[in-house]
Amino acid sequence: MDFYDKDLVSIRDLDRExxxxxxxxxxxxxxxxxxxxxxxxxxxxxxxxxxxxxxxRTKLSFESAAGRLGCSVIDVSEMSMTSMSKGETLAxxxxxxxxxxxxxxxxxxxxxxxxxAAKFSENPVINAGDGAGSHPTQTLLxxxxxxxxxxxxxxxxxxxxxxxxxxxxxxxxxxxxxxFGAKLTFVAPESLQMPxxxxxxxxxxxxxxxxxxxxxxxxxxxxxxxxxxxxxxxxPDPAEYQKVAGLYRIGNAIxxxxxxxxxxxxxxxxxxxxxxxxxxxxHAKYFxxxxxxxxxxxxxxxxxxxxxx
Amino acid sequence: xxxxxxxxxxxxxxxxxxxxxxxxxxxxxxxxxLGVNEHNIDSVISIGMHVRSNKIKGWKDVIKVEDRExxxxxxxxxxxxxPDATISIIRxxxxxxxxxxxxxxxxxxxxxxxxxxxxxxxxxxxTPEFAVEERNPPKLRCAYCDRILTNISDNLL
Numbered sequence: 001m002d003f004y005d006k007d008l009v010s011i012r013d014l015d016r017e018x019x020x021x022x023x024x025x026x027x028x029x030x031x032x033x034x035x036x037x038x039x040x041x042x043x044x045x046x047x048x049x050x051x052x053x054x055x056x057r058t059k060l061s062f063e064s065a066a067g068r069l070g071c072s073v074i075d076v077s078e079m080s081m082t083s084m085s086k087g088e089t090l091a092x093x094x095x096x097x098x099x100x101x102x103x104x105x106x107x108x109x110x111x112x113x114x115x116x117a118a119k120f121s122e123n124p125v126i127n128a129g130d131g132a133g134s135h136p137t138q139t140l141l142x143x144x145x146x147x148x149x150x151x152x153x154x155x156x157x158x159x160x161x162x163x164x165x166x167x168x169x170x171x172x173x174x175x176x177x178x179x180f181g182a183k184l185t186f187v188a189p190e191s192l193q194m195p196x197x198x199x200x201x202x203x204x205x206x207x208x209x210x211x212x213x214x215x216x217x218x219x220x221x222x223x224x225x226x227x228x229x230x231x232x233x234x235x236p237d238p239a240e241y242q243k244v245a246g247l248y249r250i251g252n253a254i255x256x257x258x259x260x261x262x263x264x265x266x267x268x269x270x271x272x273x274x275x276x277x278x279x280x281x282x283h284a285k286y287f288x289x290x291x292x293x294x295x296x297x298x299x300x301x302x303x304x305x306x307x308x309x
Numbered sequence: 310x311x312x313x314x315x316x317x318x319x320x321x322x323x324x325x326x327x328x329x330x331x332x333x334x335x336x337x338x339x340x341x342x343l344g345v346n347e348h349n350i351d352s353v354i355s356i357g358m359h360v361r362s363n364k365i366k367g368w369k370d371v372i373k374v375e376d377r378e379x380x381x382x383x384x385x386x387x388x389x390x391x392p393d394a395t396i397s398i399i400r401x402x403x404x405x406x407x408x409x410x411x412x413x414x415x416x417x418x419x420x421x422x423x424x425x426x427x428x429x430x431x432x433x434x435x436t437p438e439f440a441v442e443e444r445n446p447p448k449l450r451c452a453y454c455d456r457i458l459t460n461i462s463d464n465l466l
Binding site: 108109112116130132 | 426427435451452454456
C-alpha cells in the first residue's frame with residue numbers, strides 16, 4: 001500500500017482498502033503504543049507539529065506516537081509565538097518549517113489550510129484539523145475503535161447524536177462509514193442536523209441514513225452510539241443553548257434500552273453529554289478511543305515516513 | 310419568428326460578439342463580467358432583456374458587443390453564470406465563429422470561495438481553484454476547503 005511520502009488532508013483522499021491497511025497496521029502498533037515493546041523505526045526523523053489552534057488529545061497523541069517510534073518532534077502551539085503574528089503567511093511558514101522536518105502535522109483555524117500547506121511543502125502534510133473542515137486522523141481512530149470493539153466495520157448500526165451540523169468529526173466519520181455499508185442514524189434537533197452537503201454526499205455513495213430528534217426511538221438497534229458535544233459558542237442566546245444542550249444526556253437510565261454490547265464513543269472533550277456514571281459500564285469506550293489516537297497515528301507516521309516494524 | 314422579432318429589437322452589428330441564450334435576468338451579471346462599469350469599453354453594447362426564446366421555450370437575455378472579441382477568461386466567467394450561453398463572433402455582419410460556452414473540469418482564478426473562513430480568503434499567495442461537479446447549473450467545490458461555492462455571480466474575480 002503506497003502511503004510513502006503522501007499527504008493526508010481529507011478522509012475523501014482514502015479508499016476502503018487504504019483505510020483497512022492503516023487500521024490493520026494500527027492493530028500491530030498497540031504493544032508499541034503501550035510501551036510493552038520498543039522499536040525506534042523512525043529514529044533520525046523529525047516531525048513538525050504545528051498547532052495554531054488549541055488541542056490536547058491530537059497534539060499529545062502525535063507527540064506520543066512520534067516518541068514511541070524514535071521520531072523527534074519540533075512544535076508550535078500558539079500562533080502568537082510565531083512569525084505569523086507578524087503577518088507572515090501560512091505558505092511562508094510552511095516553506096520554512098519544511099526545511100526543518102520530514103513530515104508536517106498541521107492544526108489551523110481556517111478551512112483548507114492543510115491543502116494549502118500540502119501545496120507548499122515538499123514533505124508530506126497530515127491534517128490535524130482545519131477549522132470546521134476535515135480531521136481525518138480522528139476519523140481513522142474512530143473507525144479503529146469501532147473495529148476493535150465490534151470485530152468488523154461492515155454493516156454496523158451506528159447512531160450519531162448531538163451537534164451534527166458544526167461538529168467536524170461526524171461529517172468525515174459518516175462519509176467514511178458509508179464505505180463499509182454502515183446503517184447510519186442521525187439524532188439531533190432540526191437546527192443541528194447533518195448539513196445538506198454531507199447528507200447528499202452520503203446518499204450519493206449509496207447509504208440511506210435516517211434522521212430523528214428522539215434518541216429513545218433508535219437506541220435499541222444501535223451497535224455504536226457516537227456522542228458529540230453541543231458547542232456553546234455556536235449559540236448567541238444562552239437560553240437556546242441550554243434547551244438543546246440538555247436534550248441528549250447519556251446516563252445509565254437510557255442505556256438500559258440499549259443492546260448489552262453497544263459501545264458509547266465521544267471525540268472528547270465532553271461537557272455533560274455523558275454522565276460520569278457511564279464511565280464504569282462496559283459501554284464506555286471514549287477513553288480507549290482517546291488512547292487509540294496513539295497507535296493509529298503511529299501507523300500513519302510509519303506508513304508515510306517509510307518505517308517498518 | 311420570435312427570434313426575428315428579437316433581432317429587430319437589437320440591431321445587427323458589423324463586427325464584435327453576440328452572447329445569446331443568457332439565462333433570463335443574468336445579463337446584468339454578464340455586463341459586470343465584461344467590465345462595463347469600469348469605463349474601459351469604447352464600443353457600443355446592446356442588451357435584450359427578457360426576450361422570448363424558441364430554443365429553451367421561455368425567456369432569455371441577449372448581449373451584443375461591438376468591435377470586441379471575448380478572451381477565453383471572459384468566456385469562462387460567462388459559463389459560470391450563463392451555462393447555456395452561445396457566443397457568435399461577427400465579422401463584417403457574418404458569423405465567423407459560433408460556439409457554446411463550456412466549463413472546464415477545473416476553474417482557476419475566475420471566482421473566489423464564498424466561505425469567509427477558507428484559507429484562500431486570508432491573504433495567502435494562492436489562486437482560488439474549484440472542481441466543477443455539475444455544469445448546469447454549475448456546482449463548484451473549492452479545491453482547498455471542500456465547500457460548495459454559493460452565489461457565484463457575487464464571487465467572480
